[in-house]
Amino acid sequence: MRKIIKYVVSDILQNRIVLVYTAFLLVTAFSVFSLEDNNSKGLLSLLNITLLIVPLVSIIFSAIYIYNSAEFMELLVSQPLKRKTIWLSLFTGLAVSLSISFLIGIGIPILLFQPNKIGLIMLGTGILLTSAFVAVAMLAVVKTRDKAKGIGVAILLWLYFSILFDGIVLFMLFQFADYPLEKAMIAVTAFNPIDLSRILILLQMDVSAMMGYTGAVFKDFFGTVTGMLTSMIVLLLWSALPVWLSTRRFIKKDL
């Protein structure tokens, strides 16, 4: 398996879009930190940018890359390799190389300006988020044969997780405003890796004090070690589950 990953990673790291992505993250991170006089404020702005850009690039780049590798995967399938190995190598290759460019783009500035617990948590969740969206892209791609449709599905999924999900949650909150929903909200966040990452990081910051009663309930859960571990595991599940489902599908797929 290592054999394929090595070549896939080096191929992706030389890809122009990935290079631009890395440079963009690097420039944004540096400018955000230099614009704000307070570094933790800078981190907050950076958080909002990363939570928008990282999933977008991860899901769309992965989808396009897998479609463009269709013939290459056929060639690999004709070699003495298990299909599972090929698919998992592709996932690992994509997740590792996009994580590397995230670590370069965001990691270097954070280590320079915010080398503390919050900074490290942000890097960790960024990597988990990258891998989760690569996994979701693989699931979307394996289920749709048509390239244009598949990329469309990837964009819609990103839109759903980034924007629509919050809208739906807000709508529900207003509808059921009479009921105590604070605890239920914790469970609801598990269904969106972006929200989960946001809350996980926000609660480490001082701004969480301004989040009112819900913020206090969240802090009770996410602020504890158990809560943090649980949310990390849920984030990991967001990678593991789609990868597992898509592998099962890929093994039976006609190429």
Next chain:
Amino acid sequence: MITASNISKKFGKLKALDDISLTCNKGECIALIGPNGSGKTTLIKSILGMVVPDSGTIKFNGANILHSWQYRSQIGYMPQIGRYPDNMSIGDVFDMMKDIRGPQNVLDEELIHLFGLKEQMKKKMRTLSGGTRQKVSAALAFLFDPEVLVLDEPTAGLDPVASEMLKEKIIAQKRKGKLVMITSHVLSELDELVTQVIYMQEGNLQFHKTIDELHAETGENKLSKAIANVMLKTSHEKNH
């Protein structure tokens, strides 16, 4: 060596393969011919395990290939369209394939030399022309000296010199007692190569004959004319 019995495959409503049975043995060079969409590529892909037939079994050296992958170490496959990751160099592709196949005693690098790929090892795949990519695919198929060669439209896109070299190579492999399966639309270039012909139409296997049988039946020496003759005859019989 390869035995397919009663394999069928449907893509939606389209019957790509309809109850096909065939046997291929060592030392044979088999031409798979038929119009576009007749199921040639699907048949090849089923043998390689890329497509799983709805029913029927394919055996490789007596063992069922379903859910098995080791048998492919004895197959060299040259796809119809070879596309490789953009930023890999030719050298990377060869290195990766060598890594996948593991340490091999014999590496047959003749085609790499003949095609002049050795001098281009550092070139990126995305900068290559379609013909050069075909050369890479061909060299890869022959690299591990496999017992079975499956070539899907091998000469499409190759220049005359290169396609002549490839033909020589195929003949040499046939002499060594390997099994070669070729699909092609250019019948004239199969003349010197093949020993058997499989003709497919709409997912059906119309006939599987040796070249000598064909010649004797039709009285034609050229493969293209012999096939045309047989096709006319079958359509004639259908009409009456």
